């Protein structure tokens with residue numbers, strides 16, 4: 001096995017990047033080629049993704065990437081999609097999952113079909129923005145093909161149509177046991193069977209860059225399917241040894257859970273709203289979505305982007321666990337004035353209202369740590385998988401206060417990093433497919449040996465955390 005160079009296109013909800021990485025035995029060097037903002041745009045009342053802007057930035061990134069690239073892979077947030085007409089043209093801009101068009105849809109479907117069939121078929125947690133509920137709110141008249149965001153971008157780059165399985169598992173339409181589209185569910189919902197393209201696995205070569213793209217970027221290379229759901233790529237890059245670990249993929253969302261060989265579909269699991277998403281090599285990501293750094297990002301946006309380092313330093317000095325909220329209150333899901341919504345949440349529940357910015361930030365981080373604790377404990381309990389260490393990966397691993405509070409709240413060591421877990425998982429799956437690395441365990445051990453990690457030992461007052469958890473109705 002020799003050293004080779006791969007590119008990762010990694011799109012998050014607030015920014016995107018094109019990274020390149022040199023991968024080989026004992027080598028994993030990641031370089032940022034291009035970073036760009038991902039700004040949703042409201043048009044005629046509907047919140048959209050600026051998909052052409054993102055695609056243009058990807059082309060710019062590929063143009064600036066090393067010339068010896070072997071392959072490129074694409075991942076993004078899940079659930080969102082573009083619709084193609086019969087000529088293969090995109091029908092309108094993809095709608096943002098935080099748009100209000102899905103209001104009430106999930107409740108209606110659950111009432112009509114019942115939770116049992118939905119959960120037994122897809123294994124997915126009930127989130128109002130799952131693709132299935134979006135589709136029921138969309139106009140499908142002219143639509144012939146649905147492509148999830150990374151599949152849409154891969155289509156523009158290669159001309160090849162398909163649906164990568166890890167991301168397909170977030171639609172609510174993939175059969176969790178068989179890994180194929182569920183015809184039963186499509187029929188029950190009255191959705192057209194042929195809207196969904198053939199499935200592909202992470203590691204499959206999708207195709208080579210179209211001639212016009214090759215001319216524009218000066219590159220001629222394959223696009224390789226990766227864990228195109230960003231969380232699948234991030235969890236593939238958790239630097240864990242063995243299987244007694246929990247993970248928190250912490251960015252706009254915190255995805256909190258354990259990795260399993262098989263789904264958990266019990267009534268308790270359904271009631272606790274745990275999801276069984278598909279990972280690399282058929283693994284199951286058994287997790288729950290926690291509202292994540294979205295709470296903080298929306299506060300910063302409302303305050304016109306003050307210096308985060310200063311705010312976190314001030315928040316560290318605020319007395320702990322004074323104001324705690326249920327971070328997962330659906331009221332926090334849409335964009336808008338977050339400090340006002342936090343104040344209102346506290347007022348309605350008789351919780352002391354955080355007044356200063358530092359107090360608000362402390363309230364958010366204490367509350368996230370509590371939500372991390374509850375989700376991890378439940379994941380371990382419902383799956384029977386013991387958790388001895390928590391790996392916190394993604395942008396949130398830079399936030400020392402959050403890492404420390406999470407270790408204290410969970411009463412477990414937290415290993416923080418890598419920050420760019422998603423891009424690393426993306427390139428390593430390509431590297432494996434092109435013969436530069438071996439198994440998933442090899443990938444993880446390479447990350448543990450080469451990337452910067454930080455360990456936080458729990459030092460908190462367990463009683464204070466239990467008491468605060470009880471105050472917001474968590475365990």
Ligand code: LFR
Pocket residue numbers: 012013076077078079080097229230231251252253255289
């Ligand atoms: C994280 C993520 C989550 C998914 C949410 C919406 O970026 O992909 O896994 O639930 O975004 O797509």
